[in-house]
Amino acid sequence: MVVRHSFATNVFVNCPFDEDYAPVLRAMLFCLIRLGLTPRIASERSDSGESRVEKILELIACSRYSIHDLSRCQAKQAGEHYRLNMPFELGIDFGCRRFGAEKLTKKAFLILEEESFRYQAAISDLAGCDIEAHGGSHEVRSGRPNLDSLLR
Numbered sequence: 001m002v003v004r005h006s007f008a009t010n011v012f013v014n015c016p017f018d019e020d021y022a023p024v025l026r027a028m029l030f031c032l033i034r035l036g037l038t039p040r041i042a043s044e045r046s047d048s049g050e051s052r053v054e055k056i057l058e059l060i061a062c063s064r065y066s067i068h069d070l071s072r073c074q075a076k077q078a079g080e081h082y083r084l085n086m087p088f089e090l091g092i093d094f095g096c097r098r099f100g101a102e103k104l105t106k107k108a109f110l111i112l113e114e115e116s117f118r119y120q121a122a123i124s125d126l127a128g129c130d131i132e133a134h135g136g137s138h139e140v141r142s143g144r145p146n147l148d149s150l151l152r
Contacts, residue, residue, distance in 0.1 A: 005038050005062060007103065012063035013041045014089045015112075016072040028067065037065070056089055061100065064107060066093050071114035 011032050015025055032039045040059045042052065060066065068090040074082050090111065097107040 005040070007062055007064050009037050010040050010063035011037045011065040011067060012059050012093070013039050013067050014086055014093075015041075015067065015069040016086070017043065018072065021069075021072065024069075057092065060089070060093050060096050061104065065110070066090075066107065067110045067112065068093065069112040071112065 013025075013028065013032075015021065015028070017025075029039050029041075040063050042056055042059065045055070047055075068086060070086050070090070072083055073086060090109075093107065093109065096104050097109075098105075
């Protein structure tokens, strides 16, 4: 069976895959599907012969919307390297919107972080962007970051 996805309803989800983040990811995916959108996530297919970055490039290019959660970019302990995959993918998405085909100039992003302004220590070029803090919570309630800002 061939599944067809539409650029207009695809949402590239760039987020952590760790066990602690799973409740946030499940809530996010539920909300996207409930809104009639199609989440596109790197783990949606597994092919060892496919370059992961090529898969991510394809998912970004076929998605009108993107959600980038930068909450796991810091090291957990001294001496540990911090993760750069999520900011790297955000940069690819910015480049796609800026230099891609005309339809890609209409891309919209929702950028999330666990704590307000923490991202500025590592990626200060995002200063001036509206980063939403989710506090590590998967609860959906009034005053929490939501998908409305993405869909405007």
